Amino acid sequence: MTLVARLLVAGRLDVDISAEPGDVVALVGPNGAGKSTFVHALAGLQRAEGSAVLDGRDLLALAPQDRSVGVVFQDQRLFPHLSALDNVAFGLRSRGSTKASARAAARNWLDRLGVGELAGRKPAQLSGGQAQRVAIARALVTEPDLLLLDEPFTGLDVGVAATLRIELGRHLADFRGVTVLVTHDALDALTLATSVAVLDAGRIAQHGTPTDVAARPRTEHVARLVGLNVIREADRLRAFSPAAVTVSLQAPTDSTRNRWSGVVRGAAPHGDAIRLQVSGDHDLIADVTPAASRELALVPGQQVWLSVKETAVTTYDAHPSR
Structure with missing residues (x-):
């Protein structure tokens, strides 16, 4: 599931990135650098020019629901009227799965992320960490080719974030698609990513392994991070x-x-x-x-x-x- 993307958003973004199956690309940079814009363009939530070829198909030519993309937002964006189980099952149901099979797959992912016993709760009844686990399960249950994580640990208690980082790292190790992770935390980039892309003013300022970027940062923002x-x-x-x-x-x-x-x-x-x-x-x-x-x-x-x-x-x- 190789990804080769060159995305342009007038006056805001001109980014060229490629990744191989199993890669986790961390996007880092100051606020306003274009990280979330890039992720939203891949997901179909932001209009962009250029191309984003994933497994031979240009995502930009497809409707968002046809892109085989899973997205985890920092604010979860769970449906407030649905239970955790039905939130996770929603993607499969919208793709034509039966209610029973969608719920079975959803329950399996909730169990894998340690919140199976909370399947019947609605988002308002969940803690921040629990809700983020549900959001991650919702993104992974459809077995996407591209997983987009937009600051998934933001706003979580330090201890909760640390535990969730470990759990997510375990799942990413088995994920055969491409993952793009937006983060402001050097620990995320160093522990979860296989490569780091540094964005500055909508362009790539540096791209390399986490070790190389941490050892020789080329922007003040990354220097501060490490x-x-x-x-x-x-x-x-x-x-x-x-x-x-x-x-x-x-x-x-x-x-x-x-x-x-x-x-x-x-x-x-x-x-x-x-x-x-x-x-x-x-x-x-x-x-x-x-x-x-x-x-x-x-x-x-x-x-x-x-x-x-x-x-x-x-x-x-x-x-x-x-």
Whole structure:
């Protein structure tokens, strides 16, 4: 079920993506980058030009119901008047399955996702995590060739999201179609995806394996997602860890090349450290010990200097040849 898509939405999107059976492509990027527009175009919910060839058929030439596409939205979009069972069975019923066979398949998927005992409940009687499991079951029960997941963990409790991520990963490992996952969470991309496509202003800014993208991010948004600092210098990018940053109240007196002044904009716990958000010529993040944070009075508004040894910086091309 190979997918080769080149979608254009005037003034908003110009994206070219391909994927093989079993691939999970994570779409990441800032708000307004075009992620949901791309997914909606594949689903037939957004008009687009170009083509999206899946298993030899151009999806754009087909009505939404004929595309063999399953969609999971961040707000579930379950039918409020139907039970969980009938929500999941709806897709099969609309494709001509008998009520009995559709309900049997729906019950099987609800059981597989751990919510079989909730089959008789309506959406208003479900928690966020339970409702999202029902939505995932509804998308998978029709055995689609293309599965679209539009931020499926948004709004869920951290623990619920973690459990659901594990369960979804197990199902995706057995899914033989193509999956496109929209996410704002680096953990989703690193644990669920086989490749990551970074969208910026409606275009692909970077595409590669999760490991490659995390190690050499080419946009500030992705750098923040994976917890790195990235500075552009002409056609080169320089990346370094927040843990490699030294914070001081006075300009460094040594020969350190990499030094910047700025103002602390925020400070919050991050593991065993305190992570500082510092704004200046560059917006940077730095990790310091709680003791150092107290000693230097690193509170919002404090002027600071940041420095990094050259040996802690990785430098690479901003626009590598493809």
